[in-house]
Amino acid sequence: MQVKLYDTTLRDGSQREGISFTVADKLKIAQKLDELGIHYIEGGWPGSNPKDSEFFVQVKSLKLKNAKMVAFGSTRRPKVKAEADATLKQLVEAGTEYVTLVGKSSARQVTQVLETTLEENLAMITDSIEYLRSKCIKVFLDAEHFFDGYKDNPEYSIQVLQAAEKAGAEGVVLCDTNGGSLPEEIAEAVEAVTKSVNICVGIHSHNDTEMAVANSIAALKAGASQIQGTINGFGERCGNANMCSIIPILKLKMGIDCITDSQLKLLTDTSHYISELANLVSEPFLPYVGASAFSHKAGLHVSGLSKWSGSYQHIEPELVGNRQRLLVSELAGRSNIVQRAKAIGINLTSDSKEVKDLLQQVKKMESMGFQYENAEASFDLLVNRTQAGYAAPFELIDFMVVVEKQRRPSAMRSQDEMMAEGIVKVRVDGEVMHTVAEGNGPINALDAALRKGLCQFYPELSSVHLSDYKVRILEQTSGTDALVRVLIESTDGESTWHTVGASPNIIEASWLALSDSFEYWLITKKCKNCKKQ
Incomplete structure (x- = not known):
């Protein structure tokens, strides 16, 4: 026909x-x-x-x-x-x-x-x-x-x-x-x-x-x-x-x-x-082409998929140019962790202490507001950090953000501007970098300050930029004391990844997601000095 x-x-x-x-x-x-x-x-x-x-x-x-x-x-x-x-x-x-x-x-x-x-x-x-x-x-x-x-x-x-x-x-x-x-x-x-x-x-x-x-x-x-x-x-x-x-x-x-x-x-x-x-976000739940079209969360499903790819999906996603995603959450089982770790080149067994500890850590982190379903890069970092000999490409010592409203003469009061200044101390190869940068907001200032310090060691990092920033209030009845989750999407122009942070302090939550984004890119791109064994 x-x-x-x-x-x-x-x-x-x-x-x-x-x-x-x-x-x-x-x-x-x-x-x-x-x-x-x-x-x-x-x-x-x-x-x-x-x-x-x-x-x-x-x-x-x-x-x-x-x-x-x-x-x-x-x-x-x-x-x-x-x-x-x-x-x-x-x-x-x-x-x-x-x-x-x-x-x-x-x-x-x-x-x-x-x-x-x-x-x-x-x-x-x-x-x-x-x-x-x-x-x-x-x-x-x-x-x-x-x-x-x-x-x-x-x-x-x-x-x-x-x-x-x-x-x-x-x-x-x-x-x-x-x-x-x-x-x-x-x-x-x-x-x-x-x-x-x-x-x-x-x-x-x-x-x-x-x-x-x-x-x-x-x-x-x-x-x-x-x-x-x-x-x-x-x-x-x-x-x-x-x-x-x-x-x-x-x-x-x-x-x-x-x-x-x-x-x-x-x-x-x-x-x-x-x-x-069309300037529209791709709908993740579209059949065949959506990012979630072949995503699997239930541990029973992931276990079945590890034995037979057709057990819980009607076609092979590669046929339509899509890919399978194994989600990790507090509802997931050990199979989810084993399969996700395998996808990033780390072989674990479901009955190992590492997997048991990772599963408990995921449950603990999600009880604190983190969510790894849409932040695979942050979960991949959790797995990497359990590996013997893993050393992060940088270490945070401390950071501070100052936000100031610059006042203008009364006739120009409508043109008052907000200015943020980020101050970051990080350690790379034993050397402490103390950098300061301005931004149009506290997160932008932190991003600029961290990037300013790290690019001295990892100039390739200049290609990375934040492409989306989402904030969700997790306890709406708590007002300004509510727990906040921040999800960041980053890209280097070739690939895209997502990281998450959570805290009652929106700046801390943003920092956790931001620093995860940089660390993930550095270890996956295997830049010079990125991964020290």
């Missing part, structure tokens, strides 16, 4: 609240989708805004290997000739081989929203497709509100599709525009459509009932051969069908080679890359 993947992240996906792609972003995403093996990439609506118009000019310079670029627009307006319609002219000027036209396929939408007659709507669809075909452009019809229209007036909804076929459309795409249909309703309608037309039938599902992926698969089983969706399910309201779930379902569950094995391994990277361009 042949299935074509049609991605609309650049058009429908960009309608998600909070997303605003630049032209440069859209070009990068198009390139990434092409590498993934997508067959059709919907680039936007030329003429609807300057960015989309500019995109279709610049995208011509991309050397796409797998995908066809598609321009999106509407049929001609009521009572306007196709050749005189501004939208259709702009679609021709976009210069794409394919165009997708959106047209009403619900009789009620035609009369109440479009405010025209059913006959005029059919003429609008027919004229628009024929006009584009006269310009040697291949056309898909997005049959908007198809499933709702089919429930109300199935004869007219089918008539719309037949008109599109007669006018020369390459295919018709059935849209669950309001996202309220169920899989059995989708299947019934698609089966009826495939008996009524002889061209490609596609499915375009929205996720308002969290059925978009299920509806897409139901349509496919009922005879559809094109699936539309977006990366990460981006889209208006609750989003669209998620291509990052649809693709591996087709490939791994249904045996449909919609992309190659090597392209499938790009899926997780593509998901995270596009989230980054």
Whole structure:
């Protein structure tokens, strides 16, 4: 069975609240989708805004290997000739081989929203497709509100599709525009459509009932051969069908080679890359591509996984470019610790004193506010510190932070500034470094002061920077006396790691997470003098 993947992240996906792609972003995403093996990439609506118009000019310079670029627009307006319609002219000027036209396929939408007659709507669809075909452009019809229209007036909804076929459309795409249909309703309608037309039938599902992926698969089983969706399910309201779930379902569950094995391994990277361009944090709990999609916390599960990788996960995560994560917490068993230690090159046995002590230490630390599930680097340091001969690359002697509000003349009082000064003493190779640095806050000042001292011994550390900083109040009823947990994300531009600190004092909690971040990077990168045996 042949299935074509049609991605609309650049058009429908960009309608998600909070997303605003630049032209440069859209070009990068198009390139990434092409590498993934997508067959059709919907680039936007030329003429609807300057960015989309500019995109279709610049995208011509991309050397796409797998995908066809598609321009999106509407049929001609009521009572306007196709050749005189501004939208259709702009679609021709976009210069794409394919165009997708959106047209009403619900009789009620035609009369109440479009405010025209059913006959005029059919003429609008027919004229628009024929006009584009006269310009040697291949056309898909997005049959908007198809499933709702089919429930109300199935004869007219089918008539719309037949008109599109007669006018020369390459295919018709059935849209669950309001996202309220169920899989059995989708299947019934698609089966009826495939008996009524002889061209490609596609499915375009929205996720308002969290059925978009299920509806897409139901349509496919009922005879559809094109699936539309977006990366990460981006889209208006609750989003669209998620291509990052649809693709591996087709490939791994249904045996449909919609992309190659090597392209499938790009899926997780593509998901995270596009989230980054959208300025959104990658959703960790997404199936297949989320950071937690193959994470395991229960000791029983980890023990089973150590014997058989399929015991508690439905696929090997590497198939989609993801990885397995074994979480360590107070609920974990010895197997979690043994397997996590093995992952960093330290062999432990579950009945050893080291493992028993580590498990007790984890439980003790978590009772004090630490949490290692999302701070693997801090846990890895706990394991390393149990090893005979381990010496930390630096040793804290003490630190101090001074925060001062610099007062200005009363006329400029609104411009008063806060200034923080961090003072740090650390020992490296027996030499004490006493450094001072300013920052825009106490944590920034401590970071600068510690970095200033350590970079004299480890200049490579200059590549490390803090990329995220989260604070959580653990005992909200305790007010300002509450225990605080700080989670820091750090990166060197190549890899990312997380460390944790906890204390009633937010500065101490931040220091513990910050110093762990530097120590972890120094020992894992094995810089000069980093690890002394």
